[in-house]
Amino acid sequence: MDKFIKLRSSAIPLSIENVDTDQIIPARFLKATSRDGFGENLFRDWRYHKDGTPNTEFVMNNNSYSGSILVAGDNFGCGSSREHAAWAIHDYGFKVVVSSFFADIFKGNSLNNGVLPVQVTPAFLEELFTEIKKDANTPIEVDLEAQKITIIANGSSSDFEINPYKKTCMINGYDDIDFLMSNTAVIEEFEKERV
């Protein structure tokens, strides 16, 4: 897994609430057997018309916006457990998703793929949208060590929560499999005691 320590980037604003995983990656693209290439179809039905031409009204097709931070509306990632959603976001090049609320499974899937979900207050989210609208290139800094997100232009910042174990994993690029397998003896002991 990629390490994540600190990032400074401009952001893409997706000011839609309840973005579900079917929008992030529609089910018809879940037929693959590898983790690669999902970025191409990220937000497929919003990014493209049915005939395959880009929908110029969709924010990701607006050339003024770029960057590896996605700023999204409330309740991001609700719906199915498909990790393909996190893979698509990662594969497209996002390292951070900021929202005022994340669905559980999506949040876990992101953390397992080196994409940092940053939950901020609705007021700070609103400020982010406003600042990005004012200047599409406005730099935003996400510091995992300090658990702080800052809008560089006006110095406004917000703290965010992350589970200390997951924080260590993100900073060092560890994943849960290594950790679980280092506990095999305890797990086997647990199995014996239950019988």
Added chain:
Amino acid sequence: MKKTLFDKVWDAHVVKEIQNGPQILYIDKHLIHEVTSPQAFGELEQRGIPVFRPDQIVATADHNTPTENQHLPVKDALSRNQLEQLTKNCQKNGITLYELGHKYNGIVHVMAPELGITQPGMTMVCGDSHTSTHGAFGTIAFGIGTSQVAQVFASQCLLLQKPKSLRVTVNGKLKAGVLPKDVILYVIAKLGTNAGTGYFCEYAGNVFEEMSMEGRMTVCNMSIEMGARGGMIAPDETTFEYVKGRKFAPKGKEFEEKVAYWKTLPTDDGATFDKEYHFDAEDIEPMITYGTNPGMGIKITENIPTDNNASFEKSLAYMNFEKGQSLIDQKINYVFIGSCTNSRIEDFRVAADYIKGKKKATNVTAWFVPGSQQVAQQIVKEGLKEVFEEAGFQLRQPGCSACLAMNDDKIPEGEYCVSTSNRNFEGRQGQGSRTILASPLVAAATAIEGKIIDITKQLN
């Protein structure tokens, strides 16, 4: 200390607590299917890790399977490849697979309970968010991502923070024609799609106590639609009676011992929850959704709300509905009865009971898709198939089908579908499709009338 049902089952499965961190939770049963498992098998292979407890894994093919001509090779090359991968991976790792055409094949959340794989007091996971279904048995069951599927393959455990607890209590007498689906759509409409995020939900009250196991599964199935990772209902005689005698259920003395343990699981009197909600059964009526998330639901007799909010308006624009509009008499060309929410025998009994002696509306294309081979056989055995055929409906073969439209069962662009499934997201049933969630009764009535009708008039 007073404990909840959830506490009791969770605490019995904690292998180890990490200081300032998550807990290692033991998983009793791991269900897998073709869509969310290949990358997990790939990861294990890449890292040279064996599957730790293959006997505790059961596989089925359901998401990406055709619902016609299942005896023929699957036409779509990508789907066929994914199904072949599942077969190969199961063979290689010694995992039981009920593949396409097998007499036990079916939607993972339909076949596992009917085989007695699902039992009270267990922990169960699957790479599918509707794993919450199995909570109907007093089981901690929840959906996981593919990285977690790999973790369970490698260790039969997951690293988790214990979720908070939530209880939804519904007491009173349900009106005629109000089905379990209406109860859960009502609850989600009241609480919204993220009220349960970070929580495990227990459903309590006489309404759930009086429900069949099929009804309880419908309710628990949609827990994730209000954000809750899982939902649970206390096991009782209805549960024990359902489990008894099923293929993988404990037998004889072992069953009696298990029942004695299961009886200790219900929430202690005086146990506290982090959040509680109470509803009156009398207030619930047949429900339908009008928007693009399952929280956007109304009583079938109500009008669409008049909220002023950009996301709400975007949703209505997608559905081509107006604020304040009634959906009664809305013409409907597609009806889907199926999915892990409503494809059990009871759902088809409700539909057949309504349809008997009537004819399908000429404008309607209807897909009736049983949840499993066993449900399909039961439909034939009970004579329901003839009822459907006489009315002009065809039964399809089991699978997830039009619920997520991974196979050919897609609703065309711009068309409305009254569907017994669980999600009305944009494009969920096919690009540009418009989903209206409802109970099997409302779906059956729509298929007969070719439009949404006020079913309450026929019931009262």
